[in-house]
Amino acid sequence: MTPTSTLSLAQHAASARRATSEPALIRRLLITVALLFLGFFIVLPLASVFALALAKGFGPYFAAFADPVTLASIRLTLVAAAIAVPLNLVFGVAAAWAIAKFDFIGKNLLNTLIDLPFSVSPVISGLIYVLLFGLQGLLGPWLNNHDIKIIFAIPGIVLATIFVTVPFVARELIPLMEAQGKAEEEAAIVLGASGWQTFWRVTVPNIKWGLLYGVILCNARAMGEFGAVSVVSGHIRGQTNTMPLHVEILYNEYNFVAAFAVASLLTLLALVTLALKLWVEWKTARQQATES
Secondary structure: OOHHHHHHHHHHHHHHHHHOOOOHHHHHHHHHHHHHHHHHHHHHHHHHHHHHHOOOOHHHHHHHHHOHHHHHHHHHHHHHHHHHHHHHHHHHHHHHHHHHHOOOOOHHHHHHHHOHHHHOOHHHHHHHHHHHHOOOOOOHHHHHHOOOOOOOOHHHHHHHHHHHHOHHHHHHHHHHHHHHOOHHHHHHHHOOOOHHHHHHHHHHHHHHHHHHHHHHHHHHHHHHOOHHHHHHHOOOOOOOOOHHHHHHHHHHOOOHHHHHHHHHHHHHHHHHHHHHHHHHHHHHHHHHHHHO
């Protein structure tokens, strides 16, 4: 290699470094802006929740959770999530498997409908259930004649929660399963494995971290949902108020300590969800590095 060509390669390398890097001053400025933004819009509000919850000490803070109405809202939130998350888990795996592994009529329509809760306002989704199951709704008279309560009752809250959390598991699994392809499942079938054996011993191990990631996000949304649940709940104290709705009521009644105490519990659940999310991302990255 001649000195001229060596110099040309060095110039190209220097140009590439300049094109893919920023001056130190620009990097520091961008990092500072990002940290200030996160601190002002995320860290400061979160810190304020805990500060206001504990403003009068630990006694009033823990007393807020002794209130039967507060306990009822916590139980209802956990029940709604406990029903919605497993159902969306089953649907998400089935939908992702069908879309990623098979070609069928209506595949694009199914893929589009999965994203519908992302594009529809939660308030509108709650209103849809009112128009279907409310007393003046399409099925309301029949339900009323058979003494079946959906709107302003727990079933309506569960239905609204399921609707807004439908995409999370499916959307995590579809690109993952499409990227993995069908070769391993086809090999297992050729070697004599049944459909269930292929699913449990081939498919599930390959998607387990993406599946867990989707479940974590689904659970976080289920416990924090406000708009859709607010429309169908009726705000009946001790019966149809989830934690987010209970926080709003307490705040409107100027019971700030109790309101922020319940809000702090939701915040703690969100932080736990974030920690689990980071752990799953770390495990996924580690698995991918091992496989490569």
